[in-house]
Amino acid sequence: MDRATEVYAVSYRRLVVHLYAVTGDLAEAQEAVQEAFVRALDKPRQFDALDNPEAWLRRVALNVARSRHRRRRVFARVLTKLGPPALVPDVGPDHVALMTALRRIPDGQRQAIALHYLADLPIEQVAETLDISVGTVKSRLSRGRAALAGLLSDELVVEEA
Numbered sequence: 162m163d164r165a166t167e168v169y170a171v172s173y174r175r176l177v178v179h180l181y182a183v184t185g186d187l188a189e190a191q192e193a194v195q196e197a198f199v200r201a202l203d204k205p206r207q208f209d210a211l212d213n214p215e216a217w218l219r220r221v222a223l224n225v226a227r228s229r230h231r232r233r234r235v236f237a238r239v240l241t242k243l244g245p246p247a248l249v250p251d252v253g254p255d256h257v258a259l260m261t262a263l264r265r266i267p268d269g270q271r272q273a274i275a276l277h278y279l280a281d282l283p284i285e286q287v288a289e290t291l292d293i294s295v296g297t298v299k300s301r302l303s304r305g306r307a308a309l310a311g312l313l314s315d316e317l318v319v320e321e322a
Contacts, residue, residue, distance in 0.1 A: 164209050165201055172215040173198075176222055184226050193229070197221040262312035270305030273298050 173194065180190035197218045201208040211217050263271050269291075276287040277298070288298045 165205065168214045169198060172218060176219055179219060180222050180226055183223065189226060193222040193226040196225045258313060262309050265312055266305055266308045270301045270308060273301035274305045277302055
């Protein structure tokens with residue numbers, strides 16, 4: 162068993178409890194400790210050379226938690242300055258049916274339809290984004306519309322029955 166695995170087995174719970182006491186949020190504590198272990202695994206030779214790896218992990222986890230807390234505070238201030246978010250419309254049955262039908266068509270058609278009709282990109286930009294020709298985009302849009310029409314009419318027939 163390598164040193165990181167040994168330290169994890171011995172120290173993980175203790176570190177999470179400590180960070181939980183500091184952050185007041187169990188999920189945040191677990192994520193900070195996990196991030197500390199990820200950083201340890203990124204540099205195994207340096208981690209193996211540590212005299213007290215648990216103390217190092219604790220310090221890293223505390224720094225991660227502090228950084229995340231600072232970012233959340235800054236983000237909250239920015240959101241406060243921007244004002245309340247625009248209301249998101251309710252997701253109605255038509256929207257659900259469309260998303261379900263989109264998942265059932267081939268990827269290329271779905272990507273072209275999403276970029277052109279949902280993201281409102283012109284055909285030329287869709288071609289550039291997908292790195293395909295304009296003709297291919299037009300073909301995928303045509304086939305995708307036909308496929309969606311069939312799938313959505315099937316949905317309507319099922320719902321009406």
